[in-house]
């Protein structure tokens with residue numbers, strides 16, 4: 001799994017860096033996300049505002065941050081620090097510019113691999129993971145790292161576009177599919193498996209939105 005993880009991560013790092021400046025927002029945020037999830041962009045912004053309310057001024061991490069399109073909104077509303085982390089340097093640079101232009105000085109862009117975050121256990125009061133888990137191989141490993149950096153009592157806000165053909169297949173097969181083909185329930189179960197508890201799962205067309213909490 002580690003080798004596959006490394007190969008996919010390198011591949012996505014290159015692709016997303018290359019498209020960060022001119023292609024990503026028009027093609028992905030403004031075209032693909034509404035196609036997959038109808039009002040997904042609006043729902044992601046709403047999740048960000050919920051994260052701000054639940055963090056009560058504590059630090060928030062947005063992973064993966066992409067171009068900062070959504071993170072700028074939450075960082076402008078949040079009185080504390082927002083770390084915007086992404087493995088693709090092109091995305092991180094673009095987030096830096098977006099934050100500067102928007103005057104979102106509390107948004108701190110950081111190049112980091114979501115499987116190895118450079119933060120101590122329980123650093124963040126809230127975690128936002130928008131539209132990224134579907135491109136990260138090893139769902140269990142990704143959510144385990146997000147759980148590790150979430151403070152006890154903190155919440156995670158996930159959105160994920162998928163083509164959930166896994167929901168039609170036996171569990172033994174669906175659990176081996178790439179995350180992009182798995183159902184929202186699978187993603188929620190992965191969050192439960194690493195220790196997140198009480199959750200809310202909603203769907204908008206082919207995208208899922210999940211909120212879960214780390215009790216201790």
Ligand SMILES: C[S@@+](CC[C@H](N)C(=O)[O-])C[C@H]1O[C@@H](n2cnc3c(N)ncnc32)[C@H](O)[C@@H]1O
Nearest residue numbers: 012016064065066086087088113114130131132
């Ligand atoms: C579809 S974009 C979503 C970005 C942003 N949250 C949004 O909604 O616009 C997926 C992002 O995941 C990032 N990514 C892929 N693998 C990653 C990893 N292992 N660690 C951190 N970021 C990763 C990519 O660089 C890309 O920016």
